[in-house]
Amino acid sequence: MKPTINHKQFKTPIESLVKRLIERKSNSNNSHTKLYSSLIMVALLAGCSATTTIDEYRPSDEPIELNAGENVVVLGRRDAGHYETDRDFINCVSNRMRGADIGVLPEQQFIDSIYPWFEPRTAPKGLPRLKRLMQDPLVKGQVEKQSVRYLVWLDGSTQTLDQGGSISCAIGPGGGGCFGFAQWDKLSVYEAIVWDMTNLQEMGRLRVDSEGTSYLIGAVAPIPLLTPVKSDACSSLGNQLKSFFTEQ
Amino acid sequence: MLKNYLSKTVLKRSLALILLAILSGCSSSASVRIDQEFPTVLAKPKAISATVVFDEAFATYIAQPNKKTVIDIGAGQVKLLSNAFAGLFEEVEFVSSLEESAGENSLVIIPSVREVQVSTPSENYLNVFEVWIKYSLEIQTADGETIDSWFMPAYGKTPDAFMASKSRAIEEASIIALRDAGAKLMLDFYRIPAIYGWMMEQKILEESE
Structure with a gap:
């Protein structure tokens, strides 16, 4: 079977909104002022859109076989020294997959049931170690008892890359306020690897990169213009993982 | 007039309470107690009998890795x-002193805490809170002869x-460190050369294989 390698890049829907506004202007006689104010507003919001890239590799385009009653577990890698794949992100991806009628076991429930073999120190990092672990009848029995068919390993983090500007807030008897401007860039990089627990083989992998800039404008009241970088990474990864297990 | 005064007072107090709540989230000191339940281990025990001594100092151990941090891990580690x-x-067999033991088991293990260390993002320049617990396991035969004094670090x-509190972060890191101690013990205890x-001497390996 021919392996499938996909590369997708997309922005949040603001780009298409700008296109639609310009098209509408050319088809109607609305005043220029309305168009320009809309474009300025959109331009401001466009600064808050994240650019997300997804790379995927899997043996075939067919959905991965997942029978009724079989479950998937999404686990975070936590053995790196300088970062940790956070639990909120794992829950976010799990919830995205649950929405597609895929049985997803909670991460902590699975880790506790098989303690201590999926702790950061002991979790298998590759298939040879998983194969050895599954030779233990107690571990194999617990995996089968919970009908865990696939493990999805998530590894990555969200980091603030660059920040600039300054904002200061003050409060006094006559009132208070914030003045200034600050901006920061965030980058989310996550990799997902799917392991088949029955045939003990890798079923595919995904990588998502999401990047965007957020702003905080201090004009008496602080006005945040936040780019949902991590949330975009979660929804993109979750949707793509869903397509691994279901017909699109 | 009175109504206006009262509403202003209520507003001021509410603002003060909100400010206090926000500032408490930024507190730089942390005092945590770990006494939650931990999962049972998934492993087949070997045909060995042992006495484990959790003395009072160990069972009530309170670590103070620095002036601003107190971690009560006694109950949790037991x-x-x-x-x-x-x-x-x-x-x-679990006992609180060696005298309580019937002395019928082939191994005696006395765990103790050597040191607890913490590191916060302001110290390590990473976005993580870290906790190290360094254990020492005194392992003896039933006759009181020392087999090994094993250093067991957990992280x-x-x-x-x-906006998350420092206390909550250190509590979570301590729980993960304790779980890591369990993992390290399960993974490495029978790999200690002296054990x-x-x-081999007791022909236990041959029996269990």
């Missing part, structure tokens, strides 16, 4: 290690989160 030792040995970390040698 629960965790009780589970782990039950997964290592077929028969295990836990938790990511820093916006391996003792088991």
